[in-house]
Amino acid sequence: MNISQQISTTPFLDQKPGTSGLRKAVTVFQQPHYLENFIQSIFDSLEDLQGQTLVLGGDGRYYNRQAIQIILKMAAANGVGRIKVGQGGILSTPATSCIIRKYQALGGIILSASHNPGGPDGDFGVKYNISNGGPAPEKVTEAMYARSKVIDRYQILEAPDVDLETLGESRMGDMVIEVIDSVEDYEKLMESLFDFDRIRQLLTSGNFRMCMDTLHAVAGPYAHAIFEQRLGAPAGTVRSGIPLEDFGGGHPDPNLVYAHELVDILYGENAPDFGAASDGDGDRNMILGRKFFVTPSDSLAVLAANAKLVPGYSSGLAGVARSMPTSQAVDRVAAQIGIECYETPTGWKFFGNLLDANKATLCGEESFGTGSNHVREKDGLWAVLFWLNIIAVRQQSVEQIVREHWKTYGRNYYSRHDYEGVDTDQANTLMENLRSLVPTLKGKQFGKYQVEYSDDFSYTDPIDGSVSNKQGIRIGFTDGSRIVVRLSGTGTQGATLRIYLENYESDPAKHDLDTQQALASLITLAEQIGQIRNSVGREQPTVIT
Numbered sequence: 423m424n425i426s427q428q429i430s431t432t433p434f435l436d437q438k439p440g441t442s443g444l445r446k447a448v449t450v451f452q453q454p455h456y457l458e459n460f461i462q463s464i465f466d467s468l469e470d471l472q473g474q475t476l477v478l479g480g481d482g483r484y485y486n487r488q489a490i491q492i493i494l495k496m497a498a499a500n501g502v503g504r505i506k507v508g509q510g511g512i513l514s515t516p517a518t519s520c521i522i523r524k525y526q527a528l529g530g531i532i533l534s535a536s537h538n539p540g541g542p543d544g545d546f547g548v549k550y551n552i553s554n555g556g557p558a559p560e561k562v563t564e565a566m567y568a569r570s571k572v573i574d575r576y577q578i579l580e581a582p583d584v585d586l587e588t589l590g591e592s593r594m595g596d597m598v599i600e601v602i603d604s605v606e607d608y609e610k611l612m613e614s615l616f617d618f619d620r621i622r623q624l625l626t627s628g629n630f631r632m633c634m635d636t637l638h639a640v641a642g643p644y645a646h647a648i649f650e651q652r653l654g655a656p657a658g659t660v661r662s663g664i665p666l667e668d669f670g671g672g673h674p675d676p677n678l679v680y681a682h683e684l685v686d687i688l689y690g691e692n693a694p695d696f697g698a699a700s701d702g703d704g705d706r707n708m709i710l711g712r713k714f715f716v717t718p719s720d721s722l723a724v725l726a727a728n729a730k731l732v733p734g735y736s737s738g739l740a741g742v743a744r745s746m747p748t749s750q751a752v753d754r755v756a757a758q759i760g761i762e763c764y765e766t767p768t769g770w771k772f773f774g775n776l777l778d779a780n781k782a783t784l785c786g787e788e789s790f791g792t793g794s795n796h797v798r799e800k801d802g803l804w805a806v807l808f809w810l811n812i813i814a815v816r817q818q819s820v821e822q823i824v825r826e827h828w829k830t831y832g833r834n835y836y837s838r839h840d841y842e843g844v845d846t847d848q849a850n851t852l853m854e855n856l857r858s859l860v861p862t863l864k865g866k867q868f869g870k871y872q873v874e875y876s877d878d879f880s881y882t883d884p885i886d887g888s889v890s891n892k893q894g895i896r897i898g899f900t901d902g903s904r905i906v907v908r909l910s911g912t913g914t915q916g917a918t919l920r921i922y923l924e925n926y927e928s929d930p931a932k933h934d935l936d937t938q939q940a941l942a943s944l945i946t947l948a949e950q951i952g953q954i955r956n957s958v959g960r961e962q963p964t965v966i967t
C-alpha cells in the first residue's frame with residue numbers, strides 16, 4: 423500500500439518561468455523541496471487534473487532520472503490517472519508535443535534546459551506543455567509562478583522508484599505508468615509528412631553524403647532510428663548520437679560556435695554534401711551545405727518557398743510566422759505567395775494560437791528554431807527532413823538552393839551578437855536608456871540610414887487579444903534594415919544581451935559578401951545609438967551567430 427504524504431514547505435521566490443520554462447542551475451534544483459514546490463505549483467494551477475493523462479520525459483541531462491522519479495510519485499499523489507513516460511526518461515521536446523497531441527493528454531512535463539550545458543555544474547529546467555502540445559502560454563505560467571510564491575505543502579506518494587527501462591504498464595497507487603518507446607510515435611509522424619522513399623533514394627544513391635551531429639543530446643536515438651535505420655544512411659552518419667548527462671562536456675547548441683566539430687567537417691577536405699546539428703532537447707537545428715552555412719532565418723524562408731514540394735505541405739501554406747528578431751526573409755516569400763506573415767515576440771509559445779487557428783502553417787526563429795503545425799514546438803529533425811526532401815526533389819546542392827532563393831527574393835544579411843553573463847544592473851540600465859531614446863529616433867538620419875520606426879515591441883495576440891509588452895527594442899530603417907536589442911529570458915547567469923542586425927540586399931552581384939562585413943556599418947551604428955560596449959564594459963560580443 424502506497425501512502426500519500428503531505429509535506430510542509432516554504433516558497434522559493436525565484437520560480438518564475440522564463441522564455442521557455444523554469445531554468446536554473448542543477449544545484450538550485452537540488453535544494454530540498456525546490457523541484458517539488460514547482461511541480462506542485464504546476465499541478466495546483468491545472469484544473470481537472472484528476473484521472474487525466476500526462477506525458478513526461480526529458481533530454482537526458484544530469485538530474486533527469488531523479489527528477490522523473492520525484493514527479494511520478496507526486497503525480498500519483500495528486501490524482502493523475504495515467505503518465506506516459508519516455509523509456510529511460512528520454513523524450514525530445516518535439517516528440518513530447520507529438521505524443522500529447524496524439525493521445526489527447528492534458529499536457530506534459532519536459533525536463534530540459536534546452537541548449538544550456540548540463541552536468542552537476544550545468545543547468546536543469548522544467549517546462550509545462552498544454553493539451554495542444556505547445557508551451558504553456560503566459561497566463562498559465564503566471565498562475566504557476568503566483569502559486570509558487572505562496573505554496574505551503576506538496577503531495578508525494580511513498581513508493582519505490584519505477585523501472586524506466588522496460589516498456590509497458592505498471593501501477594503506482596491509482597496511477598498507471600506507461601513506459602513508451604521514445605521514438606516510435608514521432609517517427610510515424612515524420613513518415614506521414616515527408617517522402618521517405620525519395621529521401622531514402624537520396625541517402626542510398628552513393629552520390630550524396632550527410633552528417634548529423636546530435637551533440638550527445640536527446641536527438642541521438644531519433645536520428646539513429648530515422649536516418650540510419652529507416653532511411654538507409656550508412657552507420658556513422660549520426661555523430662555524437664548517445665545522450666550523455668553532461669553532453670560530453672559540450673554546449674549542446676547547434677550554431678557555428680558550439681557545433682564547431684560539424685562545421686570543421688563541412689568546411690574541410692572531402693566534405694559531405696549536407697550537415698545538420700540539433701540541441702539538448704532536439705527542438706533546434708542548424709543546416710549546412712558543403713562549405714556553406716544557412717542562417718536559420720533563410721532556412722525558414724527557403725522551407726516556405728519550397729513547401730509545395732513536400733507531401734505534408736503540398737496543398738500550400740495558410741500563413742507563416744516568425745519571431746520579431748528573426749530576419750524578414752520569410753516576409754518576402756509570404757508576400758510573393760500572397761499569404762499572411764505574423765511577427766510575434768521571442769519564444770515558441772507565441773506561435774501556438776496562430777497554429778491552432780490555422781493562421782500559420784510554418785514558423786521559425788532566428789535562434790535555430792523551425793517548425794510547423796505538425797506539433798506545437800520547434801522541431802530539429804523535422805527541419806532536417808524537410809531540407810532533405812527538398813534536396814531529393816530538386817536534386818541541387820544546399821548552396822544552389824539558397825543562392826537561387828536570394829536571386830529571387832534578395833538576401834537578408836543577418837547576424838546576432840550576444841554579450842553573455844553581463845552585470846544584470848548594467849544590462850537593465852542599458853535597456854532603460856534605449857527605451858527612453860526610442861521615441862526620439864523616428865526620422866533621424868545616421869549616414870545612409872534613416873529611421874523609419876523605433877519602438878519597444880508590443881504584441882497583441884490576434885486570436886485571444888492578450889497583450890505582451892516590452893518584447894525588445896526595434897529600430898527599423900527606411901531601406902528595410904533593422905537593429906533589435908533585447909535581453910535573454912533563458913540565461914541563468916547575470917544577463918545576456920542580444921543585438922540582432924539585419925541588412926537587405928536586392929542586388930545579386932552583392933550576395934557574396936562576408937556577413938559581418940555586409941553588416942559592418944549597421945554594427946557601428948548600433949554601437950553609436952546604444953553605447954552597448956561601454957554600458958556593459960565589454961570589448962566584443964561573446965558569441966556571434
Ligand code: G1P
Nearest residue numbers: 441442769770787789910911912
Ligand atoms: C532563446 C531564443 C529564443 C528561443 C528560446 C528557447 O530565448 O532567443 O528564440 O525561443 O531561447 O529556445 P532568449 O534567451 O533569447 O530569451
Ligand code: ZN
Nearest residue numbers: 536537703705
Ligand atoms: Zn531546445
